[in-house]
Structures are given as structure tokens and as C-alpha cells.
Amino acid sequence: MNIFVSHSSDDKDAVERIVLAVRAQKHTVFFDSDSLVPGEEYDDDIRDKIDQCDRFVFCASRHSLTPGAYALTELEIARKRWPHPDERVLTVILDDTPVEKLPPYLAAATALRPKGNIPAEVALVFSRTERYSKSLLIATACLSLLFATIGCWAFFMSGSRDVGEGVTEKQQAVDPLDTMKFDFMSNPYYEGDGFFAFQDGDYIETTHIPHILEW
Numbered sequence: 001m002n003i004f005v006s007h008s009s010d011d012k013d014a015v016e017r018i019v020l021a022v023r024a025q026k027h028t029v030f031f032d033s034d035s036l037v038p039g040e041e042y043d044d045d046i047r048d049k050i051d052q053c054d055r056f057v058f059c060a061s062r063h064s065l066t067p068g069a070y071a072l073t074e075l076e077i078a079r080k081r082w083p084h085p086d087e088r089v090l091t092v093i094l095d096d097t098p099v100e101k102l103p104p105y106l107a108a109a110t111a112l113r114p115k116g117n118i119p120a121e122v123a124l125v126f127s128r129t130e131r132y133s134k135s136l137l138i139a140t141a142c143l144s145l146l147f148a149t150i151g152c153w154a155f156f157m158s159g160s161r162d163v164g165e166g167v168t169e170k171q172q173a174v175d176p177l178d179t180m181k182f183d184f185m186s187n188p189y190y191e192g193d194g195f196f197a198f199q200d201g202d203y204i205e206t207t208h209i210p211h212i213l214e215w
Contacts, residue, residue, distance in 0.1 A: 008063035
């Protein structure tokens with residue numbers, strides 16, 4: 001999972017511990033905006049990083065929520081990408097900042113205020129998210145396989161029914177001759193130049209008897 005961590009440079013030490021804990025779970029994390037060179041390309045680089053991430057973490061504190069903080073600019077970029085923060089944006093409150101002080105966009109989703117070890121609790125959130133995503137993927141794959149199996153079974157049964165109907169028609173076309181053969185062999189009758197066979201309760205003249213005799 002690709003994660004972008006937005007924070008104030010004043011909180012960098014606390015945020016770095018969070019990043020190390022999340023990276024230990026094999027996630028890709030971008031958080032050190034200081035490594036980018038200020039200038040016209042700076043904003044573009046930040047925007048590209050946010051556009052490429054799967055999750056956006058906003059580390060809320062009195063520093064990052066100060067008007068003019070660049071973290072609020074990053075938050076605005078995330079808001080434009082995801083109009084609603086649910087399941088995409090995670091707010092981690094680092095200090096005693098009241099929830100009421102959060103921007104409306106962040107308040108629209110659940111904020112994490114760790115009660116114990118901050119890095120461990122943040123890492124736990126992403127661990128659960130990863131397991132949920134994998135479970136959802138497996139469930140989707142199983143449903144796809146089930147529907148494919150049902151489709152193949154329905155196609156096979158449809159083909160079997162068509163073949164069965166064709167065989168039945170063929171048998172019906174042959175049945176009269178089979179009946180005539182059986183009746184003739186059981187009750188042969190000859191008069192003058194005509195051949196007769198017993199069918200449907202009566203003797204009838206037929207031209208099929210020579211062929212029947214060959215069987």
C-alpha cells in the first residue's frame with residue numbers, strides 16, 4: 001500500500017516513529033517533504049505523490065492546523081482527489097487538539113486519538129485495513145469462480161438438453177419402421193404381388209418390407 005503522510009515539520013520526530021512502524025509492515029510511505037527542493041516543481045511533486053497514494057494520513061496537531069501550514073495545502077489536494085475522506089483519509093491526532101478544531105473534511109471521518117503507543121496504534125489500523133482488503137479480494141475471486149462455474153454448468157446442461165431432444169426426434173422418425181419390422185416378422189402376410197404387415201391393429205400394404213427383410 002502506498003501511503004502519504006502529511007504533517008508539520010515541528011512534529012517530524014513523532015511522525016517519523018509512526019512512519020517506521022508502518023514501513024515495517026511492508027508499506028511504501030512518503031512523508032519527508034523537506035527532501036523536495038522548494039520552487040515551482042515543489043507543489044507539482046507533492047501533488048503527484050498524493051495522486052499516486054492509496055491512503056492519506058493527516059497528522060493533526062496545533063502546528064499542522066495553524067493557518068498557513070503547508071499540511072493544510074496537502075489536505076486540500078487530498079480533498080480534491082477524494083471528495084469524501086471515508087476509507088481514504090486517516091486523521092491521527094498527535095496532541096490534545098480538540099476534535100472540534102479539525103477541518104470539516106477531516107471531521108467527516110473517524111479520527112484516531114491514540115491512547116497508548118502512537119506508532120503501534122497507527123500501524124494496527126493499516127494492518128487491519130490490509131487484512132480486510134485481502135479478505136475482500138479473496139471473497140470477490142471466490143464469487144467470480146462460483147458464477148463462472150454456474151455459467152459453465154448452465155451451458156453444459158443446455159447443450160445436453162438440445163442433444164437429447166435431437167436424439168428423441170431421430171428415434172421418433174425410426175420408430176414406425178421398427179414397428180413395421182417387428183409386426184411383419186411376427187405376423188407376415190403375402191397376397192398376390194403385395195406385401196403386407198400388421199400395424200395398428202390391421203394389415204396394411206407397404207413397400208418398406210423388402211428393406212426390412214434385409215435388416
